[in-house]
Amino acid sequence: MPGEACGVFAAYSTTQRVSHLIYFGLFALQHRGQESAGIATSDGETVTVFKDLGLVPQVFDEPALAGLDGHLGIGHTRYSTMGSTTWANAQPAHRQVGSTSVALGHNGNLTNTAELAAALGVSEATTDSDLMAEGLARAIDDGRSDARGLELALMGVAPTWQGAFSLVLMDQGRIVGLRDPHGFRPLCLGSLPDGGWVIASESAALDLVGARFVREVAAGEMLVIDAGGPRSYHPFPEVKPGLCLFEFVYFARPDTHMYGRSIHAARHEMGRRLCEEHPVDADVVVPVPESGIPAAQGYAAASGIPYTDGLVKNRYVGRTFIEPTQLLRDQGIRLKLNPIPETLRGRRVVLVDDSIVRGSTTKKLVSMVREAGAAEVHLRISSPPYRWPCFYGMDTSDRDTLIAARLGIEEIRHHLGADSLGYLSLEALLEATGVADAGFCTACLSGRYPAEVPVTADKFQLERR
Ligand code: AMP
Numbered sequence: 001m002p003g004e005a006c007g008v009f010a011a012y013s014t015t016q017r018v019s020h021l022i023y024f025g026l027f028a029l030q031h032r033g034q035e036s037a038g039i040a041t042s043d044g045e046t047v048t049v050f051k052d053l054g055l056v057p058q059v060f061d062e063p064a065l066a067g068l069d070g071h072l073g074i075g076h077t078r079y080s081t082m083g084s085t086t087w088a089n090a091q092p093a094h095r096q097v098g099s100t101s102v103a104l105g106h107n108g109n110l111t112n113t114a115e116l117a118a119a120l121g122v123s124e125a126t127t128d129s130d131l132m133a134e135g136l137a138r139a140i141d142d143g144r145s146d147a148r149g150l151e152l153a154l155m156g157v158a159p160t161w162q163g164a165f166s167l168v169l170m171d172q173g174r175i176v177g178l179r180d181p182h183g184f185r186p187l188c189l190g191s192l193p194d195g196g197w198v199i200a201s202e203s204a205a206l207d208l209v210g211a212r213f214v215r216e217v218a219a220g221e222m223l224v225i226d227a228g229g230p231r232s233y234h235p236f237p238e239v240k241p242g243l244c245l246f247e248f249v250y251f252a253r254p255d256t257h258m259y260g261r262s263i264h265a266a267r268h269e270m271g272r273r274l275c276e277e278h279p280v281d282a283d284v285v286v287p288v289p290e291s292g293i294p295a296a297q298g299y300a301a302a303s304g305i306p307y308t309d310g311l312v313k314n315r316y317v318g319r320t321f322i323e324p325t326q327l328l329r330d331q332g333i334r335l336k337l338n339p340i341p342e343t344l345r346g347r348r349v350v351l352v353d354d355s356i357v358r359g360s361t362t363k364k365l366v367s368m369v370r371e372a373g374a375a376e377v378h379l380r381i382s383s384p385p386y387r388w389p390c391f392y393g394m395d396t397s398d399r400d401t402l403i404a405a406r407l408g409i410e411e412i413r414h415h416l417g418a419d420s421l422g423y424l425s426l427e428a429l430l431e432a433t434g435v436a437d438a439g440f441c442t443a444c445l446s447g448r449y450p451a452e453v454p455v456t457a458d459k460f461q462l463e464r465r
Helices: 019-028 062-066 113-120 128-144 149-160 203-208 245-251 263-277 293-303 326-336 360-371 409-416 426-433
Strands: 007-012 036-042 047-053 072-078 093-097 100-110 163-170 175-179 188-191 197-200 212-216 222-226 229-233 284-287 311-313 337-339 348-353 376-381 420-423
Touching: 007 019, 007 100, 007 163, 007 175, 007 222, 019 036, 019 062, 019 072, 019 197, 019 203, 036 100, 047 100, 072 100, 072 163, 072 175, 093 128, 100 128, 100 149, 113 128, 128 149, 128 163, 149 163, 149 175, 149 222, 175 197, 188 203, 197 203, 197 222, 203 212, 245 263, 245 426, 263 293, 263 376, 263 426, 284 293, 293 348, 311 360, 326 337, 326 360, 337 360, 348 360, 360 376, 360 409, 409 420
Parallel strands: 284 348, 348 376, 376 420
Antiparallel strands: 007 072, 007 197, 036 047, 036 072, 093 100, 100 163, 163 175, 175 222, 188 197, 188 212, 222 229, 311 337
């Protein structure tokens, strides 16, 4: 399975320390990245950074949070879409430039890293986030620094970045939320009861810290928040928005809203449409937990076939992509999912999941369900075949690993060992979002890339240079 991009969070409070608040914000965004977590805070004078490899509660304890002083800060949970899993690659990235201290957390993937690295003359940089921090530090150094050093530097340097970036940034006195002109990755603004503000990858993270959803940070918008409240800038030429459609399919939490639409409701509708497009005579509808649950409920509701649990997920194991190597992924599945033979035995099963990317997990699931006694396994997928690599924040830049790039649908069915296989069409998926015209990137499903992609892009391009 591929990895997904990261979670970002920022807070500016007028009355309280923010380290605990950011901790809980990150806790709500754990699903977006499980390799490392970090928080940077400022008391107005000094920026303090604490980051490490591991899940949010593994990285932070009370003493660590107590050491993060200040009323403003940013946080990050990371899955490596670029570069390897090392402490140095954990975020926030930090730079000290004279008396200015800046920190940055990034969700997304730049597509012009080679050019940026060459322009900066850096060889040691291994992540695009580090390149951004370096470019930003140089821009601040360029003599553009004044009381508004960070935002002026950003206005200058952000237009040189290409690809996907939903960023949170800070210096000693302000936080910034910045979204690339396509808005590939989500970002939203919330208000705190004390008059403060938070910025988060997903609205579900606002709920957890008691913030009220205000609005999404617009594609191409830079939102600066300090004691004067939020100020909006637009550093980029305007282009058509292209939020990652896979946020609706898989990435985002079901209790999040995007483009004003409930992700859960959209996934339920995907299941209904899937049933309309690929009906089948069967005894039970079984979800692959947790990603397939809302779509399986929709499929069951539309078909009248009873919905039942057939696979149990161990809640205390992260998604299997927590381990980036294939060997560890292979072992991971048994830790994660176990069948319930009593609900499967002798039954014709509609097995519903949101997507097939590499096909390795799905193949094991199908055989697990069969071994548990299912008479037939009809696989239904609530998105179209994933045929094209993503260069905008999802770890699928190697086309050879995508099963639908290599095989036709009947071949995939045969490879996975299912009795039948049905994918939702792109048209029905877009309609199911309920906001089809709001603007989506569908590159992984359609091959239509809204922004230039690197010719030789791959995950370790910078490390090999
Ligand atoms: P596979 O059969 O190995 O392609 O894995 C399919 C499973 O991966 C499905 O359960 C999906 O929900 C899940 N999945 C889809 N996209 C991602 C992703 N970016 N990271 C991790 N898992 C994913």
